[in-house]
Amino acid sequence: MSELDLTPTDEWIENGAPYISKSRLKTFKTCPRSYYFKYICDNREPTNYYMKRGSQFHRAAEEFHENLMEYISDEGGRPHRFSPLMSDWKDYSQWLEPHIGNFWRFEERRWDAAYNAISQADAMLPSSVSGFDVDAETLNAWEPIEVEAEAWLGEPPESWVEDHGEPDYVSGKPPVGDAPWMGFADVILNTASVPGVTGSGVVILDYKTGKVPDKQYREGGIFLEGEYYGMLFEEFFDVDGVAGYYPKKDELIVSPYPSTDRQRDIKSAVLGMQKLASKDNYEINENPLCHYGHGKCFFYDECESTWGTAGGAGYHDKAEDDESVNWEKKNAAMAGEV
Numbered sequence: 001m002s003e004l005d006l007t008p009t010d011e012w013i014e015n016g017a018p019y020i021s022k023s024r025l026k027t028f029k030t031c032p033r034s035y036y037f038k039y040i041c042d043n044r045e046p047t048n049y050y051m052k053r054g055s056q057f058h059r060a061a062e063e064f065h066e067n068l069m070e071y072i073s074d075e076g077g078r079p080h081r082f083s084p085l086m087s088d089w090k091d092y093s094q095w096l097e098p099h100i101g102n103f104w105r106f107e108e109r110r111w112d113a114a115y116n117a118i119s120q121a122d123a124m125l126p127s128s129v130s131g132f133d134v135d136a137e138t139l140n141a142w143e144p145i146e147v148e149a150e151a152w153l154g155e156p157p158e159s160w161v162e163d164h165g166e167p168d169y170v171s172g173k174p175p176v177g178d179a180p181w182m183g184f185a186d187v188i189l190n191t192a193s194v195p196g197v198t199g200s201g202v203v204i205l206d207y208k209t210g211k212v213p214d215k216q217y218r219e220g221g222i223f224l225e226g227e228y229y230g231m232l233f234e235e236f237f238d239v240d241g242v243a244g245y246y247p248k249k250d251e252l253i254v255s256p257y258p259s260t261d262r263q264r265d266i267k268s269a270v271l272g273m274q275k276l277a278s279k280d281n282y283e284i285n286e287n288p289l290c291h292y293g294h295g296k297c298f299f300y301d302e303c304e305s306t307w308g309t310a311g312g313a314g315y316h317d318k319a320e321d322d323e324s325v326n327w328e329k330k331n332a333a334m335a336g337e338v
Contacts (some may be wrong), residue, residue: 004043008277012040015180017274018157022225026264028273029220035273036282037299045068045298049312051187054209057099057247058186061207063087064103065081065147065187072143077135082107101208102250110193112172114141117192145202146188154180171235177274183232191240196254201238204229205245212246212253219262227262234258245332286313 010251017024017039017202028035037043067085072078079085082104118137126130157180161167167182174181186207204226213221226242233239234257244253274279282307290297291308306312 004037004041006037006041006279006302007182008040009042012042015273016277017177019152019160020174020177020179020181020270022183022228024273025228025269026225028269031285031287032272032282033279033303033305034299035286036277036279036308040277040282043047043299049109052211053095053099054207057095057103057209058207059105060087060095060100061186062148065144069147070142072139078111078139078142083157094207098250099247102247103245105250106245106247106252109191109195110247111138111142113195114138114190114193114238117141138179141190141192144187144189145237146185149185149188149233150182151185151236152182153182153232155199156180156182163316165210169233169236174270175231175263177270179270179274181232181270183229185229185233188233190238194241194243194254197241197243197256199240201240202239203243204233204239204257205243208244208246209248210246212249218253218255220265222253223259224262224265226255227259228266230257231263231266271318288314292316 011018024035024039027038064085064087066265068079071085086100095100106239115134115138116139118132118134121134122134122137146166146168149169150164150167151171152167153172154174155170156167185204187205189203189205191199191201191203194205197203206222206226206229208222222244223242226244230239230242239257241257243252245252284303286305286307290303290305290308291300291314296308297303297305307314309315
């Protein structure tokens with residue numbers, strides 16, 4: 001393991017957090033100390049298999065939807081096959097089954113949901129009123145509204161704009177704290193096309209290539225992340241709900257928007273993310289992600305966490321047998337020597 005620099009960067013000490021993002025919020029909520037090591041001290045984990053899988057699936061889904069929108073614009077209808085809308089097969093072939101196959105099936109279910117919603121609306125019209133063109137309205141409801149849309153609450157840093165260009169949406173000031181909030185929504189969909197959500201607005205959907213979380217972990221996990229996106233985009237769209245789609249198991253989970261409790265939780269976390277750059281301001285949240293089986297947090301060797309150690313919470317017999325743990329550094333960290 002390479003040596004890590006565990007001191008705050010000069011940039012952070014001078015200017016504080018440059019911006020708030022969903023990834024930074026998620027890291028802080030998982031463990032403030034990990035957030036401190038990763039962002040304030042600028043230490044990033046190397047890309048692993050799970051990150052690569054997530055990135056490749058997101059890229060495939062993004063290109064599918066962008067090509068779908070272009071196809072609808074050019075042809076005025078929906079395609080009979082989805083595979084021609086995909087990027088180079090080499091980019092996603094490893095995840096064809098079940099991830100991409102399930103994603104296509106999910107898109108078919110979205111079409112069915114849109115068709116049913118439009119048909120019901122048409123059936124409710126008085127006989128004296130001309131009905132909808134159901135197929136055309138279904139197509140409109142099924143087509144994504146935005147793909148990988150970027151929104152900011154507060155002005156983005158000039159350096160960000162220079163590197164990434166102007167954002168799609170910018171509004172107001174951040175609800176709390178000094179740093180602007182930003183994020184990229186995977187896809188924004190018409191509510192009529194999303195099963196399990198009611199309303200005439202939109203649903204902000206996030207793709208997740210991991211396993212579907214148990215219900216007790218959703219409020220503080222996927223739905224909290226969705227709530228953050230809702231806060232970013234609510235000035236521009238009527239947000240009815242937030243959702244996560246898990247292609248591995250072809251499962252969609254949804255929640256209404258807004259949630260006062262989730263927004264209170266987000267604001268509290270954002271304030272915590274902007275404390276002075278001292279390690280003592282960012283406490284350790286000992287939990288199973290510290291050390292699990294033969295896996296561990298990237299910063300585990302540098303941290304005072306006792307999870308997985310003999311006598312510590314979550315002790316398991318694989319921890320001390322795990323040769324990937326630098327126990328000399330771990331013991332020094334626990335003794336406060338690093």
